[in-house]
Amino acid sequence: MxxxxxxxxxxxxxxxxxxxxxxxxxxxxxxxxxxxxxxxxxxxxxxxxxxxxxxxxxxxxxxxxxxxxxxxxxxxxxxxxxxxxxxxxxxxxxxxxxxxxxxxxxxxxxxxxxxxxxxxxxxxxxxxxxxxxxxxxxxxxxxxxxxxxxxxxxxxxxxxxxxxxxxxxxxxxxxxxxxxxxxxxxxxxxxLRASLNEMDAYYHGWIEFLRMHRDLISRELNAGHPERVREKFDWLRDYHNRTVNKARRSFDVDEGIEEFGDRLENIFADLIVPE
The missing domain is CATH 3.30.70.1230 (Nucleotide cyclase, GGDEF domain)
Structure with missing residues (x-):
């Protein structure tokens, strides 16, 4: 036209x-x-x-x-x-x-x-x-x-x-x-997955981003929202946790000690948002 x-x-x-x-x-x-x-x-x-x-x-x-x-x-x-x-x-x-x-x-x-x-x-x-x-x-x-x-x-x-x-x-x-x-x-x-390749500090930056994302979700889940609003953050928690769990499965459990000061298994476990 x-x-x-x-x-x-x-x-x-x-x-x-x-x-x-x-x-x-x-x-x-x-x-x-x-x-x-x-x-x-x-x-x-x-x-x-x-x-x-x-x-x-x-x-x-x-x-x-x-x-x-x-x-x-x-x-x-x-x-x-x-x-x-x-x-x-x-x-x-x-x-x-x-x-x-x-x-x-x-x-x-x-x-x-x-x-x-x-x-x-x-x-x-x-x-x-x-x-x-x-x-x-x-x-x-x-x-x-x-x-x-x-x-x-x-x-x-x-x-x-x-x-x-x-x-x-x-x-x-x-x-x-x-x-x-x-x-x-x-x-x-x-x-969440795609942001890994966009971080200046690569894994360091990505883990920090996931930590911010975890904290944001936790704040909203504890904010006393009505059920219809809480469902949005339940979805976001599930999306976050799926991404973190996939990352956990993709690494050797002992990786990360030299670079991060802890095993990646422990770092990713700490990034999970509780049910």
């Missing part, structure tokens, strides 16, 4: 924002919103001097809607820079940064037609935004960023979503490192 372009669209918001209004001060909530917006910000709009310089590579426009953020990444570019995996990586880092600041988020990703303007100046609208919002509202109950199943299928069929020179197998391998399916069959960004 004229004026629209195909984009990767993610609708994100802070988990349980309404309940925060009764639990935190205005200053604390404002601080969380400022951080959330900073972590999710898009690219600065710019005005290329020549038409041939438009859409050289994938760019992101981020739109703020109260406690929600809409991220729209272009895919119809002159150079194939892998916009699908690139956006997954950006969202992974958004989750890492938010959790490090005590903020839990949820979201939904779709691909479809959007209006952005030639220089990303907006206004931002389109069917993909509606689809992402409805998916997040109706299907994303837990603190995850879900990826629509049709998007996962499209990724392997549409070379415009690939990095230049990649095969379908290459793209599948990258996606497999970043995505998992929950018990309902919903694809989501597996940020």
């Amino acid at each position: 004229s004026g629209y372009e195909r984009c990767v669209v993610t609708f994100l918001d802070i988990l349980g924002f309404r309940s925060l209004l009764g639990r935190k001060s205005a200053e604390e909530i404002a601080s969380d919103l400022v951080k959330f917006r900073k972590f999710t910000e898009g690219d600065e709009p710019h005005q290329p001097r020549r038409m041939k310089d438009y859409r050289l590579q994938s760019e992101v426009r981020a739109e703020i809607i109260s406690d929600a953020i809409v991220r729209v990444r272009t895919t119809e570019t002159q150079y194939q820079d892998g916009p699908f995996v690139w956006e997954l990586l950006d969202l992974l880092h958004i989750q890492i940064d938010c959790i490090a600041n005590g903020i839990l988020i949820r979201g939904a990703m779709q691909i479809g037609d959007m209006h952005l303007g030639m220089s990303l100046e907006g206004p931002v609208f389109g069917q993909a935004l509606v689809d992402a919002y409805l998916m997040e509202e109706n299907d994303v109950v837990f603190p995850m960023i879900a990826v629509d199943q049709e998007v996962v299928r499209q990724h392997l069929k549409d070379e415009r979503l690939w990095l230049e020179g990649h095969s379908a197998r290459d793209e599948q391998d990258y996606a497999d490192r970043l995505l998992a399916q929950d018990e309902r069959g919903i694809w989501f960004i597996d940020y």
Whole structure:
């Protein structure tokens, strides 16, 4: 359709924002919103001097809607820079940064037609935004960023979503490192597992991140939430513990003494969130 372009669209918001209004001060909530917006910000709009310089590579426009953020990444570019995996990586880092600041988020990703303007100046609208919002509202109950199943299928069929020179197998391998399916069959960004390769200090950084994640879950499980809210943190605890237990099984029980001062078996055991 004229004026629209195909984009990767993610609708994100802070988990349980309404309940925060009764639990935190205005200053604390404002601080969380400022951080959330900073972590999710898009690219600065710019005005290329020549038409041939438009859409050289994938760019992101981020739109703020109260406690929600809409991220729209272009895919119809002159150079194939892998916009699908690139956006997954950006969202992974958004989750890492938010959790490090005590903020839990949820979201939904779709691909479809959007209006952005030639220089990303907006206004931002389109069917993909509606689809992402409805998916997040109706299907994303837990603190995850879900990826629509049709998007996962499209990724392997549409070379415009690939990095230049990649095969379908290459793209599948990258996606497999970043995505998992929950018990309902919903694809989501597996940020706990995938964050290992994004840490500056590798295992040291990852273990510290898991420790922060454990403490965040424990605080929320002990916060006296209503049952329907507690279910979200029960899911998060189970996801956390599955990840930690898989890590425990992947190491020799005596590994880690020299590097960490204790056996990894003991370190990972301490990271489990009690039932």
